[in-house]
Amino acid sequence: MKSEAWIFAICTVFLVLVTPAYWFVTSASDHGGDWTGTSALVMTTLLVAMVTLYLGFHARKMDPRPEDRKDAEIVEGAGELGxxxxxxxxxxxxxxxxxxxxxxxxxxxxxxxxxxxxxxxxxxxxxxxxxxxxxxxx
Missing domain, CATH: 4.10.860 (DNA Excision Repair, Uvrb; Chain A)
Known part of the structure; x- marks a missing residue:
């Protein structure tokens, strides 16, 4: 689960950087900014951060899966998937x-x-x- 946590962490960092930039760019216009888009980006940032924290906490508690280990063999991932x-x-x-x-x-x-x-x-x-x-x- 560490790889999934890292993917969501990268998305969180991206949204943390993009949200204020979006607010700044839209507030430079004559209309006073786009509060709808800024609010949506803030909520998206918070939701992605929540998933990042969830996956990060569970990745620490559980044993590493074969796809999380660098020394894993292909045969370790075999078996019923669901x-x-x-x-x-x-x-x-x-x-x-x-x-x-x-x-x-x-x-x-x-x-x-x-x-x-x-x-x-x-x-x-x-x-x-x-x-x-x-x-x-x-």
Whole structure:
């Protein structure tokens, strides 16, 4: 996890440098600066810093993974990487119900938004519990 922490640390440093520069460049204009963009950059900097701290703390506590060690062999990274589900229809139904909700808002038809929300809750529940077949089963 040290490599991921370093990547986010570099992004944090970049954003710490860019945010005041952006504020300075936009405040030089006649309009008094772009507070929306500056606020977004500040929040992005804080969020990236939060991820950096999280990964940094956990990298210290856990044993180094093979990809974190310079003397690691390729065979040490072998094995099962996780569970990857096969083909699923649930993302399609979630996307379609989201489209119905957005169309309902855009058209001003709140009844369409409500129908999309109810069907979306059903589709999202189906996607979340797709592989649930009992207590802690896949």
């Amino acid at each position: 569970f990857f589900p096969p083909y699923s229809w649930w993302p399609l139904w979630c996307a379609l119900t989201l489209a119905v909700c957005v169309l309902g808002i855009a058209a001003g038809a709140w009844w369409m938004f409500i129908i999309g929300s109810v069907l979306g809750a059903i589709a999202l529940s189906g996607w979340v519990f797709e592989y649930y077949r009992g207590e802690h089963a896949h």
